[in-house]
Ligand SMILES: Nc1ccn([C@@H]2O[C@H](COP(=O)(O)OP(=O)(O)OP(=O)(O)O)[C@@H](O)[C@H]2O)c(=O)n1
């Protein structure tokens with residue numbers, strides 16, 4: 001299975017002055033944890049990291065320190081996640097039939113979840129990891145914040161990555177998005193807009209996306225717990 005890791009963001013919501021994936025988390029750069037999970041997943045044969053070229057040198061040093069089993073290929077990032085994934089799809093080898101896309105920022109993913117998604121994508125040409133929503137969600141008017149609607153929680157799932165797709169179909173969806181100027185936050189949304197089915201694979205509560213400083217503290221705690229239960 002081919003795995004693309006979008007890692008070309010700037011981490012605005014983290015509030016720092018650099019890509020959050022380079023921040024230290026339990027003595028390793030955040031992206032190192034994502035790469036280690038991918039390395040431990042048995043289904044992954046090819047890994048591409050999509051990153052801004054001015055960070056390649058630093059990222060290549062991180063990869064080399066990890067002593068991974070497989071080579072990591074670098075692909076230039078774009079201005080948005082959507083553009084980065086588009087570049088990533090163009091950077092895949094011609095032999096790639098299916099692809100998993102996993103955010104570099106979801107550094108606590110388990111190798112087992114990656115393997116489950118890799119196995120399921122042979123059956124479902126569009127899938128995402130997701131978990132049932134725990135909160136009561138309110139839809140509000142943007143300006144006044146007055147509540148318009150409370151959707152029934154039994155139908156709400158929080159999207160995660162990995163997201164897995166048939167490569168040819170996802171490429172077509174990305175090209176359609178460029179023609180129609182669709183802007184989306186994940187690849188499943190492009191499948192949906194093209195009228196294609198997307199299956200949910202049960203994700204993991206700990207597979208959070210490190211977005212804000214609080215997420216970084218939670219990720220630190222989860223890794224500490226994992227370490228404690230392994231020794
Ligand atoms: N131009 C971009 C923007 C984001 N990403 C990647 O997409 C994933 C999810 O994005 P997000 O968490 O929003 O990361 P940032 O864009 O870095 O964060 P922010 O939105 O707070 O700036 C991250 O692994 C990020 O590196 C990317 O590859 N290219």
Ligand SMILES: C[C@](O)(CO)[C@H](O)COP(=O)(O)O
Nearest residue numbers: 103159160161185186187209
């Ligand atoms: C792809 C994603 O991780 C699914 O949860 C997410 O959509 C990435 O972007 P976001 O803008 O931080 O939601």
